[in-house]
Amino acid sequence: MGAVDLGKFGFFTSKLDAAIGWARKWSIFQYPFVTACCGMEYMATACSHYDVDRFGAGFPRFSPRQSDVLFVVGTISHKMAPVLRQVYDQMCDPKWTVAFGVCTCTGGFYDNYATVMGIDTVMPVDVYIPGCPPRPENVIDGLMKLQVKIERGEWAGATGVSQRPEELAVPHTPNAHLVLRHDEPEGL
Amino acid sequence: MTPQDILNHLGERFQQYTLGSHAFRGDATVMIRHEGLLDVARYLKSEPLLAFNVLMDVTAVDYKTFDQVPFNSPSLTTPSPLPFFMTSKPVADEAPWQRHAGEDQRFEVVYHFYSILHRHRVRLKVAVMEDDATVPSLTALWPSANWYEREVWDMFGIRFSGHPDLKRILMYEGFEGHPLRKDYPVNKRQPLIGPKN
Numbered sequence: 001m002g003a004v005d006l007g008k009f010g011f012f013t014s015k016l017d018a019a020i021g022w023a024r025k026w027s028i029f030q031y032p033f034v035t036a037c038c039g040m041e042y043m044a045t046a047c048s049h050y051d052v053d054r055f056g057a058g059f060p061r062f063s064p065r066q067s068d069v070l071f072v073v074g075t076i077s078h079k080m081a082p083v084l085r086q087v088y089d090q091m092c093d094p095k096w097t098v099a100f101g102v103c104t105c106t107g108g109f110y111d112n113y114a115t116v117m118g119i120d121t122v123m124p125v126d127v128y129i130p131g132c133p134p135r136p137e138n139v140i141d142g143l144m145k146l147q148v149k150i151e152r153g154e155w156a157g158a159t160g161v162s163q164r165p166e167e168l169a170v171p172h173t174p175n176a177h178l179v180l181r182h183d184e185p186e187g188l
Numbered sequence: 189m190t191p192q193d194i195l196n197h198l199g200e201r202f203q204q205y206t207l208g209s210h211a212f213r214g215d216a217t218v219m220i221r222h223e224g225l226l227d228v229a230r231y232l233k234s235e236p237l238l239a240f241n242v243l244m245d246v247t248a249v250d251y252k253t254f255d256q257v258p259f260n261s262p263s264l265t266t267p268s269p270l271p272f273f274m275t276s277k278p279v280a281d282e283a284p285w286q287r288h289a290g291e292d293q294r295f296e297v298v299y300h301f302y303s304i305l306h307r308h309r310v311r312l313k314v315a316v317m318e319d320d321a322t323v324p325s326l327t328a329l330w331p332s333a334n335w336y337e338r339e340v341w342d343m344f345g346i347r348f349s350g351h352p353d354l355k356r357i358l359m360y361e362g363f364e365g366h367p368l369r370k371d372y373p374v375n376k377r378q379p380l381i382g383p384k385n
Contacts, residue, residue, distance in 0.1 A: 078379045079360045085381055113367040113377055122382040 021151040024068065024094075026056035028143075028150070031067035031091070033084060036074025038101035041133035050136040055143050064090040069146065075103040076116045088123045094155045096146060097123060097162075100139070102130045105168050120164055124156035128168055189237065191216035194310050197237065202228055207315065217311040219296075225314050226324045232301055232310070233329055240301035240310065243326065246336035248316075248344040249296045252370035294318040295346055299326070316346055325351040343368040 032042060045052055052058050061067040064087045076084055088097065099119055102108040105128045107117035119125060126149055129142035149155065156162045189197070191211035198218055199206055205224030210217055220228055232240040293315035302309050314323055325348035326333040337348040338357040345366035348354055356363065360380060365372050377384070 078377065079358075081382060082380050111375060113372065116379065116382065117377075121379075 017153055018151075021153050025147045025151045028055065028057035028069050028146070029059060029061045029067045030057055030069045030071050031062070031064050031087070032060050032071045032073055033087060034071075034073040035076060035080065036101075036103065038073045038103070038133040041131075041136065041139070042071065042073045042100060045136040045139045050140060052140065052143065055140070055147065057143060064088070065092060067091060068094070068150075069096045069098060071098045071100050072104045072119050073100040075101075075108065075110065076119055076122075077114045078116055079114075081116050081119075081122050084119065085122050088157075093157070094153070095157055096126045096150060096155050097157070098127045098129060098142060098146060099125045100129050100142075101134060102132050102168075105130050105164070108132060118164065118168075120162040123162075124160050125162040125164075126154075126156045128165055130168060189306060189308055191308070191310075194238065194308065198228070198231075198310075201231065215311060216309070217313060219313045219315070222297075222314045222316060222323050225312075225326075228312065229299075229326055229329055232312075237306075238310075239303045239305045241304055242302040243330035243332050243336070244300040244302050244309075245298075246300075246326075246333060246340055247298050248340045248346055248368075249298060250294065250344060250368065250370045251296065252294055290315070292317060295321055295344060297323055297340065297346060321345060322347040322349050324349050325354075327351055342366065345369060 032039075034042060044050065046058065046060070057069075064070070068091075070088055070091060072084065088095070097119075099105045103110065103115070104119045107115050109132075111117075116122060127142045127146045129139055131138050134142075191214055194216045195209045195211055195218060199209060202220065202224060205220045205228060207219040207221060209219060218228075232238050295316040295318070297314045297316060299312040299314070300309065301312065316323060321344075323346065325337055327337065327348075328350070334352070335357055337351055338354060340346050341348065341351075341354055342356045342358050343366055359367065362380075363378055365376075
C-alpha cells in the first residue's frame with residue numbers, strides 16, 4: 001500500500017516545521033531597544049501610517065523574555081554593550097536580531113572611543129537595515145526579509161555567526177581627512 | 189550691568205589675578221590665574237551687583253594642538269574632496285584671538301555663570317598647567333558644580349581639589365585615559381565586551 005493522498009479526503013498536509021515557521025512569521029513579538037534618534041523612525045514605522053500590524057509585528061513587548069525579535073534601534077556605546085548583550089541572552093530561543101540604522105550595522109559615522117562599531121561584534125545579527133535613519137519603507141523591507149528567515153527557521157543565534165553584507169563591510173574611515181594631519185600620537 | 193561693566197568691575201577688584209578679558213557680542217569673558225579662582229568665584233556669588241547665583245556650565249579646553257596649522261590643511265585654493273561640514277575652514281593669517289596664557293598652560297577650565305536677578309552672564313576661564321592639572325572645586329558655592337566637575341575630570345583628567353566625590357561620570361569603570369585629551373588616539377577603543385581594536 002503506497003502513500004495515501006490525504007488531499008483527496010479534505011486534509012491539507014504540510015511539514016510541521018513549515019507550519020510553525022508560517023505561524024511564527026506572522027506573530028513577531030518585538031523588543032525595541034531604542035537608544036537614539038532612529039527611535040523616531042521606528043515609531044513612525046510602528047504607527048498607523050505604515051502599519052506594521054500587517055506583518056504581525058505591531059505589538060512591542062517590553063520584556064525580553066516575551067519577545068522573539070530584538071530591534072536594536074540607535075547607536076550602541078561601549079558602556080551600553082554589556083546591557084544589550086544581557087537583554088539578548090535573556091530572550092528565549094529561537095530569537096532574531098535586527099540592526100536598525102547604520103550605527104548598529106557598522107558604527108555609522110562614529111569612529112571614536114565611545115561607540116561600538118556594529119553590534120554584530122557583540123551579538124549575532126540576522127537583518128541589517130542601514131540608513132541614517134532608515135525610512136519606514138526600508139524598515140518594512142527589512143521586516144519582510146526577516147519574515148523570510150523566520151519562515152525558513154534560520155536564526156543567526158543558532159550558529160552565533162552573523163553575516164554582515166558586503167556593502168556594509170566597507171573600510172570605515174571617517175577620519176580620512178585627519179590621517180595626514182596627525183600621525184599616530186605618542187603616549188597612551 | 190553690561191558685559192563691559194562686569195569686566196571693568198572684576199578687573200578693578202581682581203587686578204592681581206586677571207590675565208585678560210574681552211566682551212564680544214554680549215559675552216563677557218575673564219581669564220584668571222588659577223590661584224584666584226576661589227576668591228573670584230566667591231565674589232561673583234556674594235557681590236549684590238553681580239549676584240551670579242547660577243553656575244550654568246563647567247567645561248575645559250585642551251590646547252595641546254592649538255595653533256599648529258597642518259601643512260596640508262584645506263584652503264580655498266585646494267578644494268577638499270570631503271563635504272563642507274568635514275572640511276576645516278581656512279586659517280586666517282593673523283589670529284584675531286589670543287589665549288592670554290602661557291604655552292605650558294595646556295588646559296583651560298571654562299565656567300559659565302548666570303544671574304537670575306540681573307539677567308547677565310559671565311564666562312570665567314582658568315588656565316591650568318599640564319603636570320599639575322588641579323583647580324579648586326566650586327561645589328561648596330554652587331552644588332551644580334558637582335557633576336560638571338566630574339565630567340571634566342572624566343573627559344580631560346583635570347582634578348578638582350575639595351570635590352566630595354571625584355570619580356568618572358560618563359565613562360565606565362576600568363576606562364583608561366581621558367578621551368577628550370588631544371593625545372588620546374582618535375580610534376582607540378576600550379570595549380567592555382567584544383573584540384579589541
